[in-house]
Amino acid sequence: MTHDPDELYSLPREEFTAARKAMAKAARAAGDAQAAAMIDKLAKPTTAAWLVNRLARENPSAVSDLTALGDALRAAHQSADGPALRELTRRRTEVLRELVGQAGQGEPLSESITRELEEMFTTALLDESAGARLRTGRIASVRDLSGAPAWPGLEVTPVKRAAPAAPRKSRDAAETRKAAIAEAKAAVKAAEGERAKADKAVEAAEKAVAKAEERVREITEQLDAAEAAELEARRGLQLARRGAKEAERAAAAAWRKRQRVEE
Numbered sequence: 001m002t003h004d005p006d007e008l009y010s011l012p013r014e015e016f017t018a019a020r021k022a023m024a025k026a027a028r029a030a031g032d033a034q035a036a037a038m039i040d041k042l043a044k045p046t047t048a049a050w051l052v053n054r055l056a057r058e059n060p061s062a063v064s065d066l067t068a069l070g071d072a073l074r075a076a077h078q079s080a081d082g083p084a085l086r087e088l089t090r091r092r093t094e095v096l097r098e099l100v101g102q103a104g105q106g107e108p109l110s111e112s113i114t115r116e117l118e119e120m121f122t123t124a125l126l127d128e129s130a131g132a133r134l135r136t137g138r139i140a141s142v143r144d145l146s147g148a149p150a151w152p153g154l155e156v157t158p159v160k161r162a163a164p165a166a167p168r169k170s171r172d173a174a175e176t177r178k179a180a181i182a183e184a185k186a187a188v189k190a191a192e193g194e195r196a197k198a199d200k201a202v203e204a205a206e207k208a209v210a211k212a213e214e215r216v217r218e219i220t221e222q223l224d225a226a227e228a229a230e231l232e233a234r235r236g237l238q239l240a241r242r243g244a245k246e247a248e249r250a251a252a253a254a255w256r257k258r259q260r261v262e263e
Contacts, residue, residue: 005042009138010057013050020044043140048116051103056137062102066124067131069095074128096121120145 011019020042027036045053056063069092076084100109100117109117123145124131130145139145 005039005138008042009045009053013045013047016044045140046116048113048120049139049141049144051113051117052120052134053137053139055099055103056135059102060135062099063124063135066095066099066121067128067135070125070128070131073125092125096125116142
């Protein structure tokens with residue numbers, strides 16, 4: 001087993017935790033304690049993040065279209081092109097709706113998952129680095145799109161472009177964009193807090209299930225042993241009853257013999 005996180009984030013979500021444990025164990029056995037520690041820290045993707053990762057792997061062109069739209073929006077802001085901004089803003093709404101549908105592959109999604117998908121796609125649209133991270137197909141939550149990567153290789157360096165002297169309208173557009181990003185990040189932070197609470201609840205429930213399964217196993221073993229003991233006891237009882245009947249017949253025969261002798 002390699003130590004590549006791609007293997008983990010390409011698995012079905014329900015297999016992630018067990019596979020992460022096995023990968024970390026393999027890294028320790030190979031003497032790579034640093035890799036094992038990093039693997040242990042890899043977060044299990046939320047349902048929405050898993051859907052985005054799947055989309056990035058199976059339909060990378062859809063994600064590329066999203067980041068291309070972000071580039072176009074930034075260019076329109078810098079040039080203060082009002083008509084282009086209006087058209088691109090309309091297009092952004094359509095693209096976000098289409099991407100949410102493609103990520104779910106036509107399956108009905110809960111409101112919370114839909115909201116998180118929209119937050120991730122919006123963050124990738126507004127931030128060039130976030131868009132590049134989303135294309136890797138190995139994110140665990142919205143936080144991965146705005147924070148430092150948890151694994152070497154997730155680092156991305158946006159292409160540097162020469163920035164022309166910005167007119168007043170361009171600066172105003174930049175300030176508007178900055179405010180929008182700040183608002184989006186605040187919403188992401190709040191959603192991430194709720195996600196963390198939900199993850200803790202899931203973890204606690206998983207531990208309770210594991211404990212209950214272990215208890216059921218113990219009780220089953222005890223029941224099997226008790227049933228075996230009961231079966232053995234019944235066999236002993238049958239033998240004892242058979243011996244008692246034979247002894248009773250022998251005693252009766254001895255009594256009759258004595259009577260004949262006495263007569």
